[in-house]
Amino acid sequence: MRIEMSNIHKAFGKNQVLTGVDFVLGEGEVHALMGENGAGKSTLMNILTGLHERDQGTILINGTETVFSNPKEAEQNGIAFIHQELNIWPDMTVLENLFVGKELRTKFGFLNSSEMKALAKKQFDKLSVSIPLDQEAGRCSVGQQQMIEIAKALMANAEVIIMDEPTAALTEREIEKLFEVIDSLRTEGVSIVYISHRMEEIFAICDRITVMRDGKTVDTKPIAETHFDEVVRKMVGRELTERFPERNPTLGETVLEVKKATRNGVFEDVSFSVRSGEILGIAGLLGAGRTEIMRAIFGLDPMDAGEIWINGQKEVIKTPHQAVKLGIGFITEDRKDEGLVLDFSIRENMALPNLFSFAPKGLINQKSEQEFVDMLIKRLMIKAESAETSVKNLSGGNQQKVVIAKWIGIGPKVLILDEPTRGVDVGAKREIYQLMNELTYRGVAIIMVSSELPEILGMSDRVLVVHEGRIRGELAKHEATQEKIMKLATGGK
Ligand SMILES: Nc1ncnc2c1ncn2[C@@H]1O[C@H](COP(=O)(O)OP(=O)(O)OP(=O)(O)O)[C@@H](O)[C@H]1O
Ligand SMILES: [Mg+2]
Structure with missing residues (x-):
C-alpha cells in the first residue's frame, strides 16, 4: 500500500x-x-x-x-x-482481545473458539511468540x-x-x-x-x-x-551541541538511607544511601524491581522488613502523604495512572502537590504560583495554548513534562525520578537534565531510575544496578561503563 x-x-x-x-x-x-x-x-x-x-x-x-x-x-x-x-482490555483473555468486535461464530451463532484459537495460534507462530491464549491480557x-x-x-x-x-x-x-x-x-x-x-x-x-x-x-x-x-x-531547528549538560556536583550529608529493605517476592535486602546534592542512578532491566523499591520508599506499597532513615533519623513511611511531609518527591513512570489528573489544567496539575499541605521550600516560595507555572512551561518548552489547557489535550511527551514540573517546584529534600525522560524529545531532555543539575546544586538529592544507559552514564554521580530485586553492584562515576552495567543488570558478576 x-x-x-x-x-x-x-x-x-x-x-x-x-x-x-x-x-x-x-x-x-x-x-x-x-x-x-x-x-x-x-x-x-x-x-x-x-x-x-x-x-x-x-x-x-x-x-x-x-x-x-x-x-x-x-x-x-x-x-x-x-x-x-x-x-x-486487561480483564479479558488474550484470545478475547485478539477478536474483540470481530468474534467468529458458528452457523448457529455460538462463539467459534476452536476456529479463533487456531487462527490466533497460527498468527503467533508466524511471529514466533508464545503467549497462552487463555491468560488474562492484563497479566x-x-x-x-x-x-x-x-x-x-x-x-x-x-x-x-x-x-x-x-x-x-x-x-x-x-x-x-x-x-x-x-x-x-x-x-x-x-x-x-x-x-x-x-x-x-x-x-x-x-x-x-x-x-x-x-x-x-x-x-x-x-x-x-x-x-x-x-x-x-x-x-x-538549531544546533544542539551536547546531549548532557556539564555537571559539577558538591556532595553534602547523607539525606536518605535505606537499610535491608525487603518486600517478599518483589525485592530483597536492599540497602543504599544518597547524599545531598547527589544524583544516584538506578540501572537495571525492565522488571528488575526498581520501580517497586521506589514505590515502597514513597509509601505506596508496604515493606515486609527494613528501615528508612532521613537525615540520620529513623522514620516510618506508610503513605505518600508521610513521604511528602518528610521531604520526598516521586515522579512516577506512569504519567497517566499516577502522575496526572487529565481533566485538570496544566496549572492545576503543577500546583497539585501542595494539596499535601507540605511546607514548600523550593522555587514556589520565591515566586507566585502564576510566575512559577509560566517559568516551568517556558523552561520545559511545554507546548500548549496556555496554562489553562487541560492536560488531556497535550501530546504524550508534554504530559510527561507536566509531571516533572509538578514536583520540581516543591523543592523536596529527596526527589525520586522514575524514567524521567521517557517519551520526551531531545531538546526538552537536555532541559530536564539542566533542571536536575540546578536542583542538586541547591542541595536536593536525586534518585534517578532509568532504562536508558546513556542517561544513566551521562547524569549519575554513582550508579546502582538492580537485578531480580537485589542490588548487584555499585559503580562510581569514573568506573561506570555500558558493558559493566549490562553485565550486572543481566545477573553477571
Ligand atoms: N484532542 C486535542 N485537542 C486539542 N489539542 C490537541 C488535541 N490533540 C492534540 N492536540 C495538540 O496538538 C499538538 C500536537 O500533538 P501531537 O499529540 O500530535 O504531538 P506529537 O508530535 O505526537 O508529540 P509527542 O512526541 O509528545 O507524542 C499539541 O500541541 C497538542 O496539545
Ligand atoms: Mg504523540
Whole structure:
C-alpha cells in the first residue's frame, strides 16, 4: 500500500497544529516519523486513520483520494494504529482481545473458539511468540501486549501498521523481538510508520525518515543519507551541541538511607544511601524491581522488613502523604495512572502537590504560583495554548513534562525520578537534565531510575544496578561503563 498525504492542515480550536505536512509512505518500508513533543506526529496519524478530520489537504491511498470517517474504517481498509497508550482490555483473555468486535461464530451463532484459537495460534507462530491464549491480557508484559496488538493488526490483514512509541516500555529482549518482527513484516510488503524519540532505534530499523517541526514537514530522506546530529538539528531547528549538560556536583550529608529493605517476592535486602546534592542512578532491566523499591520508599506499597532513615533519623513511611511531609518527591513512570489528573489544567496539575499541605521550600516560595507555572512551561518548552489547557489535550511527551514540573517546584529534600525522560524529545531532555543539575546544586538529592544507559552514564554521580530485586553492584562515576552495567543488570558478576 502506498500513502501520500500532502499539504495537511489541522487546528484544534485556535491551536494551529499542522500547517502543511507532506508525508509519503511507500510499500514495504519502515518509515520513521520524528519531531519534538507536540510537533503533530500523533495528530497526523490520527488524521490518516479517521479519528480527526483534516481542515485542508489530500490523502491518496494507492493513488485514489481516500478519507476514512473513523479508525475502524481505516482498519477494515488495511491501516492499523498501535497507539502510545496500548488498547488492551486487561480483564479479558488474550484470545478475547485478539477478536474483540470481530468474534467468529458458528452457523448457529455460538462463539467459534476452536476456529479463533487456531487462527490466533497460527498468527503467533508466524511471529514466533508464545503467549497462552487463555491468560488474562492484563497479566501479560507490555512487550507481550504489544505483540497481541501486532497480531491483531495482522489478522485484520493490515498492510500498514503505525507504531507510536512502541518501545517506551519494552525490555531489551522485547525490543530485539519487535525488530525481528518488523523486519519480517517489511519483507512481506507491510509498511510501517515508526514514531519514536529514541534515535538509536531509528537508525537501527528504519529505511527512511521524515522530520516534522512546527506543524510542517522539514525533510524526508533515506536513513543512510543522514546522521544523528542532522536529525536533531532539523527537529529542534538549531544546533544542539551536547546531549548532557556539564555537571559539577558538591556532595553534602547523607539525606536518605535505606537499610535491608525487603518486600517478599518483589525485592530483597536492599540497602543504599544518597547524599545531598547527589544524583544516584538506578540501572537495571525492565522488571528488575526498581520501580517497586521506589514505590515502597514513597509509601505506596508496604515493606515486609527494613528501615528508612532521613537525615540520620529513623522514620516510618506508610503513605505518600508521610513521604511528602518528610521531604520526598516521586515522579512516577506512569504519567497517566499516577502522575496526572487529565481533566485538570496544566496549572492545576503543577500546583497539585501542595494539596499535601507540605511546607514548600523550593522555587514556589520565591515566586507566585502564576510566575512559577509560566517559568516551568517556558523552561520545559511545554507546548500548549496556555496554562489553562487541560492536560488531556497535550501530546504524550508534554504530559510527561507536566509531571516533572509538578514536583520540581516543591523543592523536596529527596526527589525520586522514575524514567524521567521517557517519551520526551531531545531538546526538552537536555532541559530536564539542566533542571536536575540546578536542583542538586541547591542541595536536593536525586534518585534517578532509568532504562536508558546513556542517561544513566551521562547524569549519575554513582550508579546502582538492580537485578531480580537485589542490588548487584555499585559503580562510581569514573568506573561506570555500558558493558559493566549490562553485565550486572543481566545477573553477571
Ligand atoms: N484532542 C486535542 N485537542 C486539542 N489539542 C490537541 C488535541 N490533540 C492534540 N492536540 C495538540 O496538538 C499538538 C500536537 O500533538 P501531537 O499529540 O500530535 O504531538 P506529537 O508530535 O505526537 O508529540 P509527542 O512526541 O509528545 O507524542 C499539541 O500541541 C497538542 O496539545
Ligand atoms: Mg504523540
